[in-house]
Amino acid sequence: MNYADLFRVTLPETMLEIAALLVLVMDLAFLRKAGLRVRAAAAALVGVAGCGAAAWALSATGGGSLRAGDELLLAGGGSAAVAQYGILALTALTLLLLIDSVFTRHVGEFVAVVLMSATGGLLIAAAQDLLVIFIGLELLSLGLYILTAFAKQSGRSAEGAMKYYLFGGMSAAFLLFGFSYLYGLTGSTNLLPVMLRIHQATGPSADPLLLVSLVMIAAGLGFKVAAAPFHFWAPDAYEGAPAPGAAFIASVSKVASFALLISIGTAGAYASGTSNAPNEGFIGPWTLVVTVLSLASMLAGNLAALAQISVRRLLAYSAIAHAGYILLGLAFFSRSNASAAAILYYILTYGLTTIGAFGAVGVVERATGSDRMDAFLGLYKRNPLLAAVLLVLFLSLAGIPPLVGFWAKFNLFAAVLSVGAGPIAFSLVALAVALSAVSLYYYLQVLKRAFVMPVADPAGRVEKISVDPVTMIVLVAIAAAVVVMGCFPALLQGWIAGFYAAM
């Protein structure tokens, strides 16, 4: 490793950091007298430009990887590159939705924190070393705590952030503890050597120390992806955070964390493929732990969502359920790229949809002051276009074809069945499909209020909801993308597959 390599490989991250600093300087030095809207627009635009520059840097460096001696620190190309492009695109969309937000006067700082968090996301998407993973995760998480707390006038924002922070601190400790065991077991901090040595060292039955360490790691990462039973922060954070912050937490941080899990799964699958020893090594216990998380998340998320009256909390529980489906893909992980591609497809499209959903909820919230389901009453009259966007996004989350959410689930479950053809994998997939039928109920609860039930106002007055044109364009673009990618699912699949072919 030399510094030229380091600079070259981390150019995208550097671009984001430069953009973050530029936003701060511009906002604090030049735009102090400007109106809030101008400042928000300027900050968001610089942020988006930063994301664009980072994406350019990513394609220009050609997805190089960074090595220290023999050990891979940052992977390039393949899953990492897909996740990094996804993170940049979703970050840019989040920033565009920020423009007409009014929750804070410190828009410059907000954008800067978003960009720095995204930097952490880029790092962990590529990280192949336990220490880099940990640093990237902390960089991402610290930003998220701040974003959650950003609406300073709101008590719920502070409460959500405090819960998120306490849980996060504890789970980081668990994660580090688990990593230290892995290091103790294998004498390495690098993913691939760690996996290889586990395979060589452990006997036919799993080492208890390995199980302890994997459970600790699962707790730490399960917190990041909001998997039950480590999900308790999610509803409060989603409810309290300002809408763009919540969208960022629900999309970008999920993409990054699942990309990390894909790295772990890929390394484990690769190691099990190379070793001749007839033991399950890492894969067996890891599958067990992840399956338990997946099952708990699918059940807890879908069932708890049935009872919600706050749409944001509903989205939080639905996010837990979606995390459950994805974890199923991670539990039955193939040595080929099929699983990784299916999971990335799922998480990218889910991130896109959920940003749109939070954007739409944010608009309704600003107009009515509430995110209760009843705030959506009569939405089709108050803003037909917004109602149509909401229809598309929620149905996509429920997995109704021909929207992209259906293909995400379909790919993922097909990948699971192609790996684990046994009755266990099959019953888990059957449960997942059955629970997504359940999920239609709670998504329809929101859509029912938007389209079916009349406005609650006794006088029958209908207040129009006006939406900022930029926000509306972004939301319509997201909905259109959901429809187009749903009608032509091969577009995104081909794009993802291109990265694996290039490796």
Added chain:
Amino acid sequence: MLAWTIYLSFAGALVEALLPKGRAGLARGVALVVAAGGLVIAALGFAADAGHGRVTIVDVPWVPSMGIHYTLAADGISLVLVLLTGLAAVAGVLFSWNIELRVNEFFAFFLALIGGVYGVFLSFDVFLLFVFYEVAIVPKYFLIAIWGSTRREYAAMKLALYSFAGSAMVLIGLLAAYATAGSHSTGLVQLGHAGLPVHFQMWAFPLVFVGFAILAGMWPFHTWAPTGHVAAPTAASMLLAGVVMKLGAYGCLRVAMSLFPHGMDPWGFSFIGIGSWRDVFALLAVIGIVYGALVALVQSDFKFVIGYSSVSHMGFVLLGLMTLNQIGMTGAVLQMFSHGVLAGLLFAIVGRMVYDRTHTRQLAELESMHLSRRMPFIAGAFVVAGMASMGLPGFSGFVAELQVLAGAWKANPWWTGAAGVGIVVGVAYTWRALQKAFFSDVRPTAEDHPKTGWHDLGAITWPEMTGFALLTLASLWIGLYPRVLLDAIEPAVKTLFAGGGQ
């Protein structure tokens, strides 16, 4: 060419959604033009392709990585059902001419539903079929929940959840078949030839069959049907009973039975005379026939009578499918067409002609209104439709049910006996409804008077006349000259036998 039925309907739905609000006449006109265009294309396609075996319309890769193709094709069965969909769509638009609430959206959802239905009948790739099948669910929910009547939100949610639960079962079965076959094609024909292991077919068949049969109103999964039909606005009831229930039966035939033919093989043991999944579903079908008819006999709500009669008539379709012989299955497909037309007609009479004028569907209240004298056209229409529905020779129902019964006799005479009871009860409930609703002499009591009202019931409008004529003539035509459809259906059923490994 037939593919344009799908595109035209979806384009129509989009246009309706974008039309300026408050121009109800324009919205109706557009809907009628689109629906009629669909019918014309369906009829031309029928005339051109009937008797030519399976005609592939489009076949392009859709999701290459999984081998999913965008395959649209049509054989005799598809052609008949596409024709039915065209008829039901035009009649549905005509009978919803008086809708004033959110007209654009109504027709947008209506046409989206129609487009999905056309898509199902024309798909020859299992996952494409599944996609269209699900596309049809959401518009149903909104049609009932927004424009419905009695307990509409409950009925709409129940229908949506039943449909979605059914389609979840189908999806599980199809995913498993895809993974088990390990082939890189999901075409119906290719997957049917993939040689799925018999033990796999044994459990995949009931899963997928029940998943589809839920939508076909198979007892005991029928409970969404009466509540859904009753709550739905007239056009939606017509479509629900007329074509959406056919989607379920069509899925049973096209997907479950042709992909997993060995699922109907004997188990190797028998329990109270039931020795295979085929016996189980035939029994459920017969129970549905008799149960639906008996429950229809005691309803106090006119629309529930028709709702339960649909369950009974759809039982004939499922029974016909389970006969597994040429005549029975041909009869089943013909019964799909026949019931599609007749159920549409009955719901149009009850929902549009009677309810929209009298604002009640309670037989007890209708008794005192003397509708036969005040609205002779409606009474006459119901006499015709009722006779056709109870299987009077000369109408389509007679030919279809006769074939189903003949096929059932070949397979198991007991089924025919039990189904015959259903027909007799069918005569009874139709007669009872006819008598109570139209030809009763009960004098209105004083307290009835203000509520039921002797207000002006309004004349029969031209859309009602046209819709009535369209559906009645279709039923009569098929009843008198069934060869038109049979010539298309019979070769298709034969091919299904040959390809299905029976």
